[in-house]
Every structure is written in C-alpha cells, then in structure tokens.
C-alpha cells in the first residue's frame with residue numbers, strides 16, 4: 001500500500017498543507033524545526049491513531065486552534081480510500097472514510113499500515129519495559145486491528161481491579177467477603193482478556209525472533225547476535241502454555257498466589273501489563289549493556305522485523321524513517337538503504353540532502369518556512385505544492401476530495 005496524498009489542517013506547525021505522494025522513495029529535506037517530522041507523524045497518526053512522540057493529542061493541534069484534521073489518500077491493491085481523522089483534544093476524535101462518517105475511529109484502524117522508525121525508538125532498547133510492551137501491542141494491532149479492543153478491555157479491567165485493590169489496601173485491615181467476591185470477578189476478567197493478549201504476544205515474539213536476528217545481523221555484522229524472549233510476570237518456573245484456555249488458568253493461579261501481596265500493595269502484580277520483552281545481544285541484556293550504536297541498530301532491527309512481518313501478512317506497510325540516516329556510519333547506512341529500497345513506499349526525513357543515501361533515489365520535497373515544495377528535477381516543469389488555501393473548505397471535505405483525486409493520478413497540486 002502507499003499514501004498518494006496527505007492533507008493537513010491545523011496539524012502541528014501547519015495551517016494547511018497538501019502533499020502529493022507516490023510509490024517509491026520520498027525524502028523530506030530541510031533545516032531543523034521546519035516541520036519534516038510533523039508530516040510523517042501525521043501519516044503515522046492516520047495508521048495508528050497515536051503519535052510516536054506525544055502521549056496525548058493536544059500537542060498535535062496547531063497552537064491556538066481547537067482541532068486538527070489529517071487526511072490521507074491511501075492506495076491498496078489499486079483501490080483508493082480517503083481516510084480523514086479529526087483530532088479533538090479532550091474530546092472524542094472523529095473519522096470519515098471516503099467522506100462518510102464512521103461510528104468509531106477504531107473501525108478504520110488497519111486501512112493504512114505504517115512502520116515508523118524515529119530517534120525516539122532508542123527507548124525501545126534503553127527505556128522501561130512499558131516501551132517494549134507498547135511495541136508488541138502496537139504491532140499486534142497493526143496486524144489485527146481487533147486487538148485495539150482487546151487492549152482497551154484489558155486496560156479497563158486493570159483499572160477497575162487496581163481501584164479495588166487500592167481501596168482495600170487503604171483500609172489496612174482484612175477485606176470483607178464482599179470485596180473478596182468482587183475481586184474474584186475481576187480476577188476472572190483479568191485472566192480472560194489477559195490470556196488473549198498474552199497468547200498473541202507469545203506468538204508474535206516467536207515470529208519476530210528470527211526476523212530481528214536477521215535484520216540485526218545485516219545491519220551490524222560485527223556485533224553479537226540479537227535475540228528476544230518473553231518474560232512473564234508469572235515467573236520463570238511457570239512454563240507458559242500455548243493453549244489460551246490453559247494460559248487463562250495459569251493467570252488465575254498466578255493472581256491467586258499474589259493476592260495477599262496485591263492486597264497489601266494495592267496494585268495488580270500479575271498479568272501482561274507486568275511482562276517484559278527481554279532483548280539480548282550475545283550473552284548480555286541489551287538494556288544497560290549495549291553501546292549507543294548497538295542500541296540504535298537493535299531498535300532499527302525491531303522496526304525492520306515489524307515491517308517484514310506485516311509484509312508477510314500480504315501487504316507492504318508504508319515505511320517511515322524519520323531522521324535515521326544521520327545517526328548511522330557509512331556501512332550501516334548503505335546496508336539499511338539496500339534493505340528498505342524494495343518497499344512499496346519509503347518516506348524519509350533528513351536535515352540535509354547528504355543524509356539521504358544515494359541508493360535511495362526518488363522524489364525530494366524541501367521543507368522550510370512552513371511550506372512543502374517538490375524539488376524541481378532537471379527539465380521538469382515542477383510546481384509548488386504546499387499551502388493551497390483555495391483547496392480548503394469549512395469542514396475540510398472538499399479539500400480532501402480534491403486532494404485525494406488529484407493525487408490518484410500522481411498529479412502535483414499547484415499553488
């Protein structure tokens with residue numbers, strides 16, 4: 001699949017932007033702070049309904065404006081779809097597909113799939129276990145959008161269960177039979193939704209292991225072998241079942257064992273929210289031991305493995321490399337370029353043209369002073385394609401339609 005057009009309204013630094021895109025490699029080049037990442041962040045948002053660098057939606061909306069609108073014309077198997085998301089911080093976001101409202105934005109997850117690698121991904125290796133759990137869960141959702149529901153069910157159960165445990169812990173005396181009976185109910189819910197998440201993560205890690213090892217070996221051939229294992233909060237002595245029903249039983253057993261401690265501490269201590277994806281380089285854990293360069297290559301290998309996995313599911317996701325090449329030495333840079341070149345669409349951001357490897361030829365946009373302009377190719381009658389005030393309508397509908405249709409032919413919107 002690929003994005004044929006991106007249209008922004010009050011997203012980050014952009015009042016408006018219209019960016020026609022094509023298959024192959026596109027580089028956004030410009031000095032620091034000009035809005036390159038904002039563009040690819042918007043595309044990532046359409047795919048995941050979240051930002052890779054902001055925990056909430058508020059920073060995504062242009063300062064002083066109430067909402068942002070992001071539209072992407074997506075082409076998959078020669079079929080076109082126009083996806084529109086209205087970002088309303090503090091309120092429910094709204095989504096439209098081919099100009100028709102959809103009841104819940106979650107329903108259009110999966111229409112666009114992206115794999116985004118950015119400097120923030122260093123935290124996949126160096127950061128808390130939560131970063132790696134999010135990596136797994138986001139990948140599960142990209143592969144099967146219904147996991148967005150499984151995750152939110154699990155989080156809801158956890159929240160309720162934690163509230164009960166917290167209030168029981170605050171009373172500092174043995175909880176009565178009513179509290180214990182309610183806790184039993186939450187235990188069952190936790191085991192049911194938790195086992196679904198756990199089973200899916202175990203399958204995912206099994207599928208990822210060889211892909212991560214291979215990607216890392218290609219990127220960093222002179223370093224130790226990269227490996228990953230799943231460490232469950234049930235402890236090493238519990239051999240996790242491959243059967244979901246039995247996994248639920250194992251989780252129930254685990255929470256029963258931990259009950260006394262949970263009641264004392266007022267928090268859920270067992271379940272996928274406490275699990276860890278352990279990364280190793282050779283014999284050593286990557287976290288705390290890997291060098292900066294090794295950590296960077298490991299994080300990149302995790303993203304490339306995600307890309308391969310999604311691709312094996314039947315459709316190339318859009319690959320986004322935000323500010324990646326400047327960090328790599330010449331060898332890694334050209335190996336990465338070779339690895340990503342066959343992808344249907346690769347979007348790159350770089351501060352200077354020299355940071356885009358020569359192997360990755362394609363379209364270049366200059367990003368500066370709030371404008372996104374295609375760099376003229378020799379002999380071509382290239383036109384400016386940034387702010388197109390005339391293409392906006394009050395609700396943004398026509399802008400998306402016009403933009404989407406223009407982009408379908410790969411045409412450049414003229415300003």
Ligand SMILES: Nc1ncnc2c1ncn2[C@@H]1O[C@H](COP(=O)(O)OP(=O)(O)OP(=O)(O)O)[C@@H](O)[C@H]1O
Nearest residue numbers: 012013032033034035036037038059060061062063
């Ligand atoms: N909500 C917002 N409203 C207005 N401007 C914003 C908002 N969020 C970010 N910006 C501005 O966007 C700019 C950053 O854009 P972006 O991160 O895309 O830069 P970049 O070109 O990728 O830079 P670098 O090369 O340094 O990574 C900053 O000037 C920042 O002030």
